[in-house]
Amino acid sequence: MKGEDYSESLVVHFRRAEELRRQALDLTAINPNERQLFDLELLLNRGFYPLTGFMDRAAYESVLDGLTLPDGTVWPLPVCLDVDERTAAQLSPGQKVALNDQEGFLLAILTVSDVWRPDRQAEAEQVFGSSEPAAHPGVRQLLEGSKPFYVGGTVEGISLPIHYDFLQLRLTPSETVRRFTMNGWRRVLGFHTEQYLHCAHREMVLDAARQIGAAIFLQPVVGLDHPGDVDFFTHIRCYQVFTSKFPPNMIMLGLSPFASRRAGPREALQQAIMRRNFGCTHFMVADDHADPFANQNGSAMLFYEKGAAQELVARYATKTGIEMVPQLEYCYDEESGTYSPLSAQETDSKRAVTSTELQSRIVRGDELPDWFVWQDMLDELQLAFPPKSRQGFTIFMTGLSGSGKSTIAKVLLVKFMELRERPVTLLDGDIVRKNLSSELNFSREHRDLNVTRIGYVASEITKNGGIAICAPIAPYEESRQANRALISRYGGYIEVHVSTPLEICEQRDRKGLYAKARSGRIKGVTGITDPYHPPVNPELRIDTSTMTPLEAAQEIMLYLQQQGYVS
Ligand SMILES: Nc1ncnc2c1ncn2[C@@H]1O[C@H](COP(=O)(O)OS(=O)(=O)O)[C@@H](OP(=O)(O)O)[C@H]1O
Numbered sequence: 001m002k003g004e005d006y007s008e009s010l011v012v013h014f015r016r017a018e019e020l021r022r023q024a025l026d027l028t029a030i031n032p033n034e035r036q037l038f039d040l041e042l043l044l045n046r047g048f049y050p051l052t053g054f055m056d057r058a059a060y061e062s063v064l065d066g067l068t069l070p071d072g073t074v075w076p077l078p079v080c081l082d083v084d085e086r087t088a089a090q091l092s093p094g095q096k097v098a099l100n101d102q103e104g105f106l107l108a109i110l111t112v113s114d115v116w117r118p119d120r121q122a123e124a125e126q127v128f129g130s131s132e133p134a135a136h137p138g139v140r141q142l143l144e145g146s147k148p149f150y151v152g153g154t155v156e157g158i159s160l161p162i163h164y165d166f167l168q169l170r171l172t173p174s175e176t177v178r179r180f181t182m183n184g185w186r187r188v189l190g191f192h193t194e195q196y197l198h199c200a201h202r203e204m205v206l207d208a209a210r211q212i213g214a215a216i217f218l219q220p221v222v223g224l225d226h227p228g229d230v231d232f233f234t235h236i237r238c239y240q241v242f243t244s245k246f247p248p249n250m251i252m253l254g255l256s257p258f259a260s261r262r263a264g265p266r267e268a269l270q271q272a273i274m275r276r277n278f279g280c281t282h283f284m285v286a287d288d289h290a291d292p293f294a295n296q297n298g299s300a301m302l303f304y305e306k307g308a309a310q311e312l313v314a315r316y317a318t319k320t321g322i323e324m325v326p327q328l329e330y331c332y333d334e335e336s337g338t339y340s341p342l343s344a345q346e347t348d349s350k351r352a353v354t355s356t357e358l359q360s361r362i363v364r365g366d367e368l369p370d371w372f373v374w375q376d377m378l379d380e381l382q383l384a385f386p387p388k389s390r391q392g393f394t395i396f397m398t399g400l401s402g403s404g405k406s407t408i409a410k411v412l413l414v415k416f417m418e419l420r421e422r423p424v425t426l427l428d429g430d431i432v433r434k435n436l437s438s439e440l441n442f443s444r445e446h447r448d449l450n451v452t453r454i455g456y457v458a459s460e461i462t463k464n465g466g467i468a469i470c471a472p473i474a475p476y477e478e479s480r481q482a483n484r485a486l487i488s489r490y491g492g493y494i495e496v497h498v499s500t501p502l503e504i505c506e507q508r509d510r511k512g513l514y515a516k517a518r519s520g521r522i523k524g525v526t527g528i529t530d531p532y533h534p535p536v537n538p539e540l541r542i543d544t545s546t547m548t549p550l551e552a553a554q555e556i557m558l559y560l561q562q563q564g565y566v567s
């Protein structure tokens, strides 16, 4: 990147865009992933001003070593386009490359300045303060989730990445600055969040803004981890409710396409610079800002030193042109009925409520006092996090062939249909093998694929509030765990190990499978010549050798009642 480009946006005039579209037909194309598209959007809309493209090697090294671009401008995080070795081999300086979105729609043309293989271990150390993937999710993303070559070069934008949701909130820096001016806002406090906000947050941000005579620009960063999740839409709806609780002309909401690296102090500084580019004069920084373990289990868990992010943003304030405002934790005093900052000593009659606690209280269906959250926000949250009695769930039965999975599943199916509380779907092993996995055999690889396909379908059913009953053998822990992780995001997951011993299954031998296995006519039969790894921690274990199918199903129903899934 040479020279400074002062334009409002790097998206070119539509006449030039037409020309670039024609040129792009002959160019090598790169389809940036979700994370890279976020960076591209901030380059094109100039949230990353003064960058005019993905960093070249000199800028990258300068940022890592000294938190500045080669011309001395403060810049703490690398903004690089990572590609695989095959793509890198096709690129050389001066070459033009098309950058398309995931549907192949042309967004920008990159003029390559250099291509290099970075030392990502060293980058991890400098950016995150660690090169241990297990210790930090940002390090894991960099070392295991990104590609080994970087491409630097300027970009000419044809279009900003396309969004269909909340268009009125996707404001570019020039749009926000124009609105601030129109509102008469000379001082603007940028407030970055990924959390659900409630009444105490309102008092906290309002007090901070009043102290410096500023209005508030709430710019949350959400939606990257699980785009399309109900959670994302709920977050934004709740921010809309939140902003409606402020005095007139006091707060504005906009969405930021920033892909968080969780790089603690360096990231806080980066976010401050970005907010300055959106027109803010002040930026609120928490003492655990951008920490990978913020909001988890108190400060003992933090990766970065508490307060380090605030210190770094404040230290660079003169150079960046944006001032640091510390974020204080506010609590409610039941005696006086007021909110105030929580000091370390005051915990008796004062109550602080974290956003995580808010969410878990809603899932448990607890009563929430009105000092905690507004009714209209509660309505939004309850829609997204219904109590267990209205959540979808999956009953995932695993066990040897003949252990009783299908029989119990059929009993459960009719019981749920009788209850008529939710739609119910049976994904039995042999039905799935016929309809969804007919091309698969019984190798480990194919069994895993079969089991995760069942998990995917069950996750969709669970997400939409239904009941999925799954009954494959599912002999391996890894694919069962993958299903658990996926499905638990959307609702209940109840793993039932149908633990009937092999001798009993073999005596039953309804399909003659074991006889054929013993006589060597079929190979790789689970329990005989293929392994079955019992689940480590199932919700229930049921041995059907000493009970009827009805009794087995009743054990599962009792568990569901106890957990609150069925009434
Ligand atoms: N080699 C081998 N091993 C195990 N089972 C075999 C095999 N070949 C065919 N069958 C029949 O296929 C049914 C199991 O399929 P699944 O899809 O449940 O298996 S897996 O979860 O993918 O491992 C299973 O049906 P169920 O008895 O209903 O479990 C078997 O009858």
Ligand SMILES: Nc1ncnc2c1ncn2[C@@H]1O[C@H](COP(=O)(O)OP(=O)(O)O)[C@@H](O)[C@H]1O
Binding pocket: 399, 400, 401, 402, 403, 404, 405, 406, 407, 408, 471, 508, 510, 544, 545, 547, 548, 549, 550, 552
């Ligand atoms: N308590 C029980 N639960 C389920 N099945 C039982 C039970 N007791 C006996 N059985 C018999 O065991 C066999 C189990 O077969 P099936 O349900 O097809 O097993 P799987 O689906 O695990 O291969 C059926 O013949 C069923 O009648």
